[in-house]
Amino acid sequence: MxxxxxxxxxxxxxxxxxxxxxxxxxxxxxxxxxxxxxxxxxxxxxxxxxxxxxxxxxxxxxxxxxxxxxxxxxxxxxxxxxxxxxxxxxxxxxxxxxxxxxxxxxxxxxxxxxxxxxxxxxxxxxxxxxxxxxxxxxxxxxxxQGSLFPDGQSAGGVSENVPLNELDRLSLTLPAVSEAEEQAIEALRASGVSIEMLGKEQTLCAVNCSHVATINQEHLRCIVARIVWADCAAPVCDDALLACFAQAPHLRRLHLEKSVVTNEGFQQLSRCLELEYLNISETQLGDAIVPTIARLPALQDVYYHDTQLTRMGVMELRIALHER
Amino acid sequence: MTVFSRRQFIFSCASALCASSLARLHASESEVPDYRHPTARNIIYIFLSGGMSHIDTFDLKPNWKDQGPVTSCATDVDGLFVNALLPGCAKNMKHTALIRSLTSTQGAHETGRYMMRTNYPQRGTIVHPSIGSWSVYYKGTENNHIPGHVVIGAGSTHPGAGYMETKCAPLPIGDPRKGLQNSRRSKTISPERFDKRFELLQAVNAPFDAAYNVKEVRAYKDVYEEALALMRSQDLDAFDVNKEPSYMHQSYGDHTFGQSCLLARRLVEHDVRFVEIELGGWDTHLENFERLDELLPIFDQGYSALLSDLEQRGLLDETLVVVGTEFGRTPALTTDGNGRGHHPSAYSCLLAGGGIRGGTVYGATDERGAEVVDKPVRIQDFNATIAHAIGLPIDQRMYAPDGRPFTVGNTGAPLYELFR
Incomplete structure (x- = not known):
């Protein structure tokens, strides 16, 4: 030595x-x-x-x-x-x-x-x-130290700096995950709900509850402010569960395929002002939901095959989304 | 001994020399933030086994003397032309990033495929895991009833989970039309009796499992448990393409590849994260053009039906469709004038959906398609891009059972420019 x-x-x-x-x-x-x-x-x-x-x-x-x-x-x-x-x-x-x-x-x-x-x-x-x-x-x-040459240029290139995307920026605005939330996430995961943490600060989450029979809604409410993406593409998703997700202020993507959400229950989504993507394929939802959808300001894509939407309803929907 | 033994020696000397506060200061600076922002949830990886001729498909060189009898067609991206036998691909270039500058040093099929799938050169001492297994390793399975990694139609040389535990291994499917065979409980045994038998088996195994808690023994247990979960699962239907209406079968094409694509779409709908489909026959040393006349329409139909179907179902945003191959083919025709040899130094691959900026052409080759002249992409960069798309920690080290460190990115840098 x-x-x-x-x-x-x-x-x-x-x-x-x-x-x-x-x-x-x-x-x-x-x-x-x-x-x-x-x-x-x-x-x-x-x-x-x-x-x-x-x-x-x-x-x-x-x-x-x-x-x-x-x-x-x-x-x-x-x-x-x-x-x-x-x-x-x-x-x-x-x-x-x-x-x-x-x-x-x-x-x-x-x-x-x-x-x-x-x-x-x-x-x-x-x-x-x-x-x-x-x-x-x-x-x-x-x-x-940045592999600098005498001319002050680096050899490392710029592509190494991972560009921040929108979710990364949003994740910066939320507080770190608390202990109570951590416990709720663990409990949900143990019950079969898949939860993936997202964003630069890992403060956002994607929740998939389409493969579980029941969901502890109390735990879900605990982390609802962090949910940006929700997959409830299963009959387990009813109006009560949707009420839970409707409280997510940052919800961007929502999968409701094959869910049993009703036209009345759907109206709760009017609070999801950041919703960009909605998939209601293979549900019983019909024209009654069009006004609710039309009022969602950030919505860009709606997928609706095998629903009760009539041609008239689809046309209204298109006009509403097109006018943005 | 690890590769850094010499460095570790000098660093431990230096640690002893320098005050520990200095050490901590530096450690906090050098920590790489391990955050992930996935742009896709699922991956469907179409592997064109044998080496797709880039110059006859996606990197046409109309002024090159050995281009051969290839006609081009315009795509939905201005100024981009592909082989006229790929009309479906042409219509979907708006969803696709075409990388024309892949370059590798692996000129043999097995080593090339191995490197494409595992991101590491093949070595005699270890089998590396494929990217799908890395995905299951880091992200687990989203749907606990069925495996998170399925490989359709690949041969026995697929590296699978490599040194990782069996639970990361892909579920192999031979014929997509037959789906998952032997997966239902025999009608002659009642569920109660079956459960009782399984309990007995567990009782017999328990002391052994406890005494020998090692990877190989756990592997047996995992396989049994996964098989049972699958057998009892509602999601077993995911493997059955016969549940699809006939117009679906027609649009994907009545061939194994088309049906494999259809099966892949069904699996993705059931939250299987990683599906690989192998389409062989691209090793066109002889009768290059005749063979492509057969292969391209099959590939084109399955691939474009898959993209359109995913798009209509609202899944294309969330699903990265990769078209990969082990190498390209020589721009110069072989002496008999009708074949092309192996050409790893320049070839093309595609990435579509899953947050990719569609309509992108990345990199370029020279006037013959022989060498990369702009933005070379190594296999490691390509795989790091895929890993970035599903949010794997690219630089995080994982230690193989023999203590060697590996990362999913293996020095590759994701092509961030390709993402929206």
Whole structure:
């Protein structure tokens, strides 16, 4: 361990980190203490920032690439259609696509392939010595820090930032799931209701109760503010259950296929102002529901095959939805 | 030993050196938020086994000398042309994202199929799970009475659940018209008697199950219990395409592939999350054009009937339909002038419905269709896109029984641009 540390200090100094030396003096003291109390075995998955702060392409990365990679990925040869001898070439990647993905070394082939086990057939460089631990660390940090080139451009691309969708944004506005809600969700799941948490903050849920015989409506009411998508495509869904879902302020999609909801019960849905999708196929619902549907401001799609809707009712429905 | 042993060594050295507060600070920064926003609930994956010729189907090159006797037709997307034998696909391009820049290094059928299905290169030491099994692993089954992963018409080389437990394994269906065979209780045994027999079986097994609580023993138990749940379930009808009216059979086509698509739609209606359909015969080394004349109408009818039917039922928004194949075929015709060889470096696949921005063409190949010239998509990226669509945590590590870490995305980056 001491040997390793010494090498590390030497490397850092050789590479011009004068301040590192000072820093190391007291780090070494701490290290000695730590080892005395036997905490040398650190948690394996706990990754630690080493003393080097900012990795610079010219000083740290280019020399590694020059020594270990240019021979096969340079001017003379372009194995795998990959060149590593210029920032532009690194950015454009090789036959297998980008070699740097976001700020994630583990998904970036440039780091990942070099960090493989030495006896793995895919390891890079495929000829000559593997990269040293220090070199790997530099590569890793460089990618984590955004793989910047001297011109300030990154190699990681922008597609890595998962775009937020509407549900993600909505999920930000709701409080975290409370303990009581957690219990309700567990109880519902135990009874066979499928509940999937959605959105960036995982504060929304999709509920599928089409495969259960009975549903504990009290539990359902407990989480009703979080329901954005409900599947009650089964005879288990009656007016009473619909009353429950009708209280969901953010309900977007509602499946009522094969349900036994009545025309009167359906009117409760007039409160679902965010409802965008409604499927009432194979139900006994008829023209009486058209005024209720027509007043739902966000509704875009209605599916209605095998219902009691007459041609007249469908036409009214179309006009109502079309006028939006 | 894991692949990161060397790194772990230096990190544990470094951890010992640096103050622990520093470590925590960094750990909190590097945590990848594990959130999911699915754009689809279900997946129907149509696997064209053998290697569909991209240049004769979705990536036509009319000015290329070896294009052969292929006529093109306009689609419902401006400026996009496909083979005239695919009129149904042409009408549904508004729901479809066409990826023309898939590129892989797997030029043999088995390894190519394996990689498409599991997202990992085939190795002798382990069998990786297919994407459908990843889906069941993370999301469970929505309908507890029937399996969440069904594979129709695939051969025995399908990787299935790989190293995962049997409950993630696909239920194989051979002939869609026959549905799930041997799944009903024999008429000669009353339900009471059957239950009594099962109780006896359980009583005999219980001590063994308790003494050997390992994966293989649990697998037997899971299979029994799932089979019984299925046998008693109302949802057994989901497997019976004969319950469909005859006009439905006609619109999907009176061939195994069409009926498989119809079965897939029924299964999705019963909340089976992942259905894979295999359509073979695309390995057109000989008589490429004659074979495509037979295959394309079959594929086109089943696939376009499936999209239209899902759309009419309000399910297309929630169901991602994937058309995948293991590789493309050589733009140059073989010496006898009528066949095409394996060509993994550029090929086409489709994604439709399920939150996909329809009418998209992603990536491009050169003037011969030989090499990708724009936006290359690796198999890993393609599968990560599918995993993203059903909301799987792409980067979350799962450890195989031998301790090796795997992720469903395997370094792939989802093509977010393809989603609405």
């Amino acid at each position: 001491w040997k390793m540390t010494e090498t590390y200090v030497t490397v850092c100094m050789r590479r011009g980190f004068a301040d590192v030396k000072k820093r190391f003096q007291w780090i070494l003291i701490i290290a000695a203490t730590v080892m005395c109390i036997g905490a040398g075995a650190a948690a394996e998955d706990e990754m630690v920032t080493p003393p080097v702060k900012i990795i610079n392409y010219r000083d740290h990365i280019e020399p590694i690439l020059k020594r270990s990679c240019y021979e096969c990925h340079g001017e003379n040869k372009q194995k795998g259609k990959l060149r590593l001898d210029s920032p532009a070439a690194i950015r454009s990647g090789g036959r297998d696509g980008a070699i740097i993905r976001g700020k994630d070394p583990l998904r970036s082939a440039l780091y990942q392939l070099c960090a493989l086990d030495p006896d793995n057939e895919d390891i890079m460089p495929s000829k000559g010595d593997s990269l040293t631990a220090e070199e790997l660390l530099f590569l890793k940090l460089w990618i984590e």
